[in-house]
Amino acid sequence: MKTLTNKVAAVTGAASGIGRALATNLAAKGCHLAISDVDEPGLQETASLITDAKVKITTHIVDVADRDRVHQYADDVVEQHGRVNIIINNAGVGVGDTIEDVSYDDFEWIVGINFWGVVYGTKAFLPYLKKEPEGHIVNISSINGIVPNPNNGPYCATKFAVKGFTETLRQELNGTSVGVTVVHPGGIGTNIVRNARIRKGVNPNKTHEELAAAFDEHLVRNTPDFAARTIISGIENNKQRVMVGGDAKTMDWFTRLFPVGATRFVRYITHRFSS
Secondary structure (H helix, E strand, O other), rough: OOOOOOEEEEEOOOOHHHHHEEEEEEEEHOOOOEEEEOHHHHHHHHHHHHOOOOEEEEEEEEEOOOOHHHHHHHHHHHHHHOOOOOOEOOOOOOOOOOOOOOOOOHHHHHHHHHHHHHHHHHHHHHHOOOOOOOOEEEOOOOOHHHHHHHHEHHHHHHHHHHHHHHEEEEEEEHHOOOOEEEEEEEEOOOOHHHHHHEEEOOOOOHHHHHHHHHHHOOOOOEEEHHHHHHHHHHHHOOEEEEEEEEHHHHHHHHHHOOOOOOOOHHHHHHHHHHH
């Protein structure tokens, strides 16, 4: 995408974390915003951080697991902004449990947000994006969409699904005006672990808060602002894949060279940092 100035971007999960950082960094480039989340106070706080009067910002309460609501979101964005150029399907949640023990309710909950939310966002906005001289779809996967870790199967499954969905979409849209990017963040300092449904961590003796603290101490390598700037650079340069952080790049490389060894290594690291 040649420039973001005066483009219109829709961002899901914008009440905090990477979504909030995407909103503020896009606004700094003169991009108009239609931000969404289920957390209305957080969404309003994000909007309050954007003080450039030249940037139009609208807020939308959207559960991305609700297909009809996501399609209405797309319609509302075009009605209120006149067009839309970018959709960033960023909203995501976590579930900590074994595949054997995870409840169907928890599994369906995470699939509804992490995978179906991406599908709905893509399909709802794509017809509008194709009408523009430049359009872009950004779907947030994870390093766990490349290499899994134990007691995180539902999350890993959704992020592998996002990767496959997005890479297929890119093939289908090749030669059109719509670019497609899949993003694989490594350890980013967000609240995803604290907000996750942790039923059974790798170490059953650790509380939810202790597991979140261990993640922050040992696995967080970059800030949401760093992630947002990396993703935006990917949009500007029409990158097909964006690896966020040295940890993500290293694990991507390691998995390509040693696909079996990489999963063993991640299992070891997960247990070590959870002990």
